[in-house]
Amino acid sequence: MGSSQGWIATAALAFGYLIASINAQTNTLTDLGTLLSGEKNLTTFYGLIQKYPQILLQLPSFNGVTILAPNNDAFNKIPYTELNTAFQNNDQATITNVLEYHILQGSRTAAELTPGEPAFIPTLLANPAWTNVTGGQNVENVKQAGDVVVFDLKFNGGVVQVIDSLLIPPSNLTDTTNSFNLTAFEGALYATKKIENVTASKDITIFAPQNSAFQNLGPAISNMTIEQLSSVLDYHIIASGVSFSSNLKNGTKLTTRQGGNITVLHSGNNVYINSAQLLTSDILLSNGVLHVIGNVLNPEGPGAQPNPQIESQAPVFASATPVENLPFTSAIPCTTSCPVTDASSGTGTATSGATKPTSAGAKSSGVHSSSSKALGAAMARETGFGTAGLMVALGGAVMMI
Structure with missing residues (x-):
């Protein structure tokens, strides 16, 4: 038996003693192993937990946990997901990290959630x-309004809730901006050589303008110097913590990397960042969260106010002129069908399959998440079990109960 296998066997034995001890002390609820072994639709998940017991050895460190247990049907979908290669090859690092992302810190039943209000819950990941978020990567949990029934399977260390798709941990900034078609913002980060620093930063909040916002500025932004553009980009980044939509209260001021403040304003059901409307919120990143806004923010006009009576807010840069071409995208490294110069002949040939250089903070496994919410991108998959209205996004980790 190799050292790795010996360690796993020792961990499994220790875990068995741990469960028996807890069960003897409480004598009220069953232990997790007994609970899972009795659920016929969780046999694959239970088998993985037995195979990688080091995950569960972390549980006594937390005051209860909520385990989002994928049912057997969820694992049958793996051949159609980005996890297929990892599971085919028994990639222990990937599998254990993905499983850790299904274990929430704290025992939380569905009844404890407020309908319609998102809760961002840290996991064991x-x-x-895989993540650069203090305290563990988050999932977004939203309880649907109405008479929705969710079954909580309680055990002596917390609660198990059954889901029918695997959650894929949030991806890095470059994958996310590509998925959500925020390529002008991504290209501007490359053009200013900020991409690696922003991708590697811990606990970050980004307000990323949609592509049309850059087109509406035209030369007002494309003709900026690198220093000017850097200042504008820094004005869209909060480096002092992860600010989810639940933190964006009316009148909240956030200090940006540029040094100035941005202000959150509410009008009816709309939320604005300065005068830019918040279009899509809470896109989880491997190192924080990204929100999509309708306009580019101007650090020289921090007092810009929206006009809630109109649908689209005007640009806040002088001499803004709309253009058809999308600026900055040429700065993004080629990923497919990239021209390669043949040194011997001096001619260029195209090759496919080239990949973008890995940015700091990217997952090393090569597993990338799809988008958790859609902005002209992949939609979250709506699923369910029994009478429960449970939606799990395959990637981005949004769970709606």
Whole structure:
């Protein structure tokens, strides 16, 4: 038996003693192993938990946990997802990190959630190769309004809730901006050589303008110097913590990397960042969260106010002129069908399959999440079990109960 296998066997034995001890002390609720072994639709998940017991050895460190247990049907979908190769090859690092992302810190039943209000809950996933968020990567949990029934399977260390798709941990900034078609913002980060720094930063909040916002400025932004453009980009980044939509209260002021403040304003059901409307919120990143806004923010006009009576807010840059071409995208490294110069002949040939250089903070496994919410991108998959209205996004980790 190799050292790795010996360690796993020892961990499994220790876990068995741990469960028996807890069960003897409480004598009220069953232990997790007994609970899972009795659920016929969780046999694959239970088998993985037995195979990788080091995950569960973390549980006594937390005051209860909520386990989002994928049912057997969820694992049958793996051949159609980005996790297929990892599971085919028994990639222990990937599998254990994905499973850790299904374990929420704290025992939380569906009844404790307020309908319609998102709750951002940290998980056991804290591996720096996968996440750069203090306290563990988050999932977004939203309880639907109405008579929705969710079954909580309680055990002596918390609660199990059954889901029918695997959650894929949030991806890095470059994958996310590509998925959500925020390529002008991504290209501007490359053009100013900020991409690696922003991708590697811990606990970050980004307000990323949609592509049309850059087109509406035209030369007002494309003709900026690198220093000027850097200042504008820094004005869209909050480096002092992860600010989810639940933190964006009316009148809230957030200090940006540029040094100035941005202000959150509410009008009816709309939310604005300075005068830019918040279009899509809470897109989870491997190192924080990204929100999509309708306009580019101007650090020289921090007092810009929206006009809630009109649908689209005007640009806040002087001499803004709309253009058809999308600025800055040429700065993004080629990823497919990239021209390669043949040194011997001096001619260029195209090759496919080239990949973008890995940015700091990217997952090393090569597993990338799809988008959790849609902005002309992949939609979250609506699923369900029994009478429960449970939606799990395959990637981005939004769970709606």
